[in-house]
Amino acid sequence: MTFAPARHTTYMASLVTERTDTARRIVAQMRVKQPRMARPPGPNGAMAAVTMMAGRQAPHEFFSGLADRHEPVTHISLGGEHVHVVFSPEAIWDVFVTNGRHTRKSLGLQMTRPLLGEGLLTADGPVHLRHRRAIQPLFHNKRIDGYVADMGAAAGVTSSRWHDGELLDIAVEMSELTLDVIGRTIFGVDLRVQAPAFAGNLDTVLEGFARGLGPLASPLSRVPTPHRRREIAAIEELDAIVDAMIADRARAIADGHVGSDLLTLLLTSTDDEGQSTFTAEEVRDEAMTLVLAGHETTALTLTWAWHLLSHNPEYLRWLNQEIDALDGAPIDSDDLASLPRTYAVIAESMRLHPPAWIIGRWLDRDVRIGGWDLPRGSVVLASQYAMHRDPRYWPNAREFRPERWIDDAGRFDERTPGVPRGVWFPFGFGTRRCIGEHFAWTEAVVMLATLARHWQIEVDVPVEPPMMSAITLRPDVPMPAVVHRR
Numbered sequence: 109m110t111f112a113p114a115r116h117t118t119y120m121a122s123l124v125t126e127r128t129d130t131a132r133r134i135v136a137q138m139r140v141k142q143p144r145m146a147r148p149p150g151p152n153g154a155m156a157a158v159t160m161m162a163g164r165q166a167p168h169e170f171f172s173g174l175a176d177r178h179e180p181v182t183h184i185s186l187g188g189e190h191v192h193v194v195f196s197p198e199a200i201w202d203v204f205v206t207n208g209r210h211t212r213k214s215l216g217l218q219m220t221r222p223l224l225g226e227g228l229l230t231a232d233g234p235v236h237l238r239h240r241r242a243i244q245p246l247f248h249n250k251r252i253d254g255y256v257a258d259m260g261a262a263a264g265v266t267s268s269r270w271h272d273g274e275l276l277d278i279a280v281e282m283s284e285l286t287l288d289v290i291g292r293t294i295f296g297v298d299l300r301v302q303a304p305a306f307a308g309n310l311d312t313v314l315e316g317f318a319r320g321l322g323p324l325a326s327p328l329s330r331v332p333t334p335h336r337r338r339e340i341a342a343i344e345e346l347d348a349i350v351d352a353m354i355a356d357r358a359r360a361i362a363d364g365h366v367g368s369d370l371l372t373l374l375l376t377s378t379d380d381e382g383q384s385t386f387t388a389e390e391v392r393d394e395a396m397t398l399v400l401a402g403h404e405t406t407a408l409t410l411t412w413a414w415h416l417l418s419h420n421p422e423y424l425r426w427l428n429q430e431i432d433a434l435d436g437a438p439i440d441s442d443d444l445a446s447l448p449r450t451y452a453v454i455a456e457s458m459r460l461h462p463p464a465w466i467i468g469r470w471l472d473r474d475v476r477i478g479g480w481d482l483p484r485g486s487v488v489l490a491s492q493y494a495m496h497r498d499p500r501y502w503p504n505a506r507e508f509r510p511e512r513w514i515d516d517a518g519r520f521d522e523r524t525p526g527v528p529r530g531v532w533f534p535f536g537f538g539t540r541r542c543i544g545e546h547f548a549w550t551e552a553v554v555m556l557a558t559l560a561r562h563w564q565i566e567v568d569v570p571v572e573p574p575m576m577s578a579i580t581l582r583p584d585v586p587m588p589a590v591v592h593r594r
């Protein structure tokens with residue numbers, strides 16, 4: 109792949125209505141008629157849908173509660189789909205890794221297309237592969253080492269705005285901070301000023317996804333309820349922010365800008381015939397995907413980490429011992445190996461509150477899983493929330509015990525003893541594993557260490573607050589916190 113001056117100096121992106129139509133078409137193709145056959149045992153789907161729609165049980169609680177049936181595979185008929193939830197580590201591995209190439213992203217994720225279009229999260233097959241290869245260089249380990257200074261600088265801006273004893277909403281602060289980081293590192297732009305608009309519109313869209321179980325509430329519904337109209341307006345506002353960012357970069361490239369950021373990479377990438385590798389549409393979809401996937405999840409990890417540390421002061425002291433032993437200079441990539449406890453706190457935060465709480469696949473051919481034949485067109489789900497809290501694999505599963513991630517030599521180790529593969533998967537699996545995994549670990553550790561060095565953050569929220577499980581698992585209440593200078 110070679111690089112050439114920009115071709116997209118005028119920029120035309122698609123409309124949310126067009127992306128919604130595409131999603132409807134894809135979902136219709138995925139609804140294939142299935143044979144009548146024996147299905148794994150499971151609960152009544154209609155009752156389950158009513159329970160969730162009435163708000164009596166949040167989806168993450170409902171799906172993880174199915175684990176109590178002690179079946180490797182549970183079947184539930186939801187909205188006309190044959191949905192299977194897998195709870196045995198072997199079955200999870202079989203679906204997502206061994207048979208990964210015979211699957212596509214599930215119907216639930218296709219619902220995000222009005223917002224994300226066909227970006228890395230939603231695309232399948234050759235489109236996914238081409239985009240993944242093109243974008244991968246931004247996430248190489250060496251490149252991420254180079255982002256550490258920017259990450260620290262963003263944390264410094266946040267820190268400099270806080271006052272001793274101030275009351276803040278820590279979720280809002282962390283979201284602004286991680287948006288700033290993704291802007292500086294991947295996009296080469298200042299996104300902090302857009303943070304309130306991003307957060308407000310994203311809240312509206314994600315609440316829509318959380319409501320998306322009922323036929324009228326689905327993000328693909330044709331019924332223009334007031335909720336739907338608000339959601340579409342919110343997506344249009346997010347579009348406007350991302351479109352303006354791309355148009356700015358396209359103009360700068362036309363004026364001679366040379367850079368190695370995502371937008372320059374996408375806008376200037378050409379094939380051997382000199383044709384743009386990415387259409388304007390694709391540039392928009394990848395930019396939206398990376399800005400959203402790249403900040404919301406890490407913000408949640410940090411928010412839950414502060415929350416858990418507030419409830420476990422002995423572990424805050426344990427963490428601070430490690431951070432205070434550093435020399436006080438801004439954290440750089442060489443310091444990361446000296447921060448196993450900081451990594452462990454982040455891991456334990458993602459174990460108890462996995463930002464991506466469930467992942468799903470649509471089977472593109474018949475597959476035998478956990479002793480059951482599942483025909484093409486079935487949906488298979490695996491829940492991080494369920495597996496990360498499963499007492500079969502985690503001693504004191506519901507307790508915050510970051511030391512479980514520290515090995516005998518005092519190093520951080522993700523392979524905790526007694527936890528088989530297929531149980532711990534905060535970043536997914538195989539070829540669809542999170543492209544930002546190493547970026548997210550680095551960012552979360554740098555942020556936690558930089559802020560904890562100067563601040564003690566007391567989050568005043570119960571241990572298990574109400575949570576909203578839309579695409580991500582978010583607190584469903586404000587997260588008030590008082591910050592004390594150390």
Ligand code: HEM
Pocket residue numbers: 228229240290294397398401402403405406409458462463464467468533534535536537539540541542543544545547548
């Ligand atoms: C704690 C932070 C994060 C968590 C827990 C997380 C989790 C995940 C998970 C579970 C998947 C797989 C989804 C599936 O299989 O259906 C995924 C994919 C993805 N994530 Fe992340 N992520 C995080 C941070 C990031 C960051 C920082 C970025 C970018 C800067 C990012 C970009 C993506 C993209 C583009 C994909 C799709 C990859 C593909 O299919 O090729 N994520 N993430």
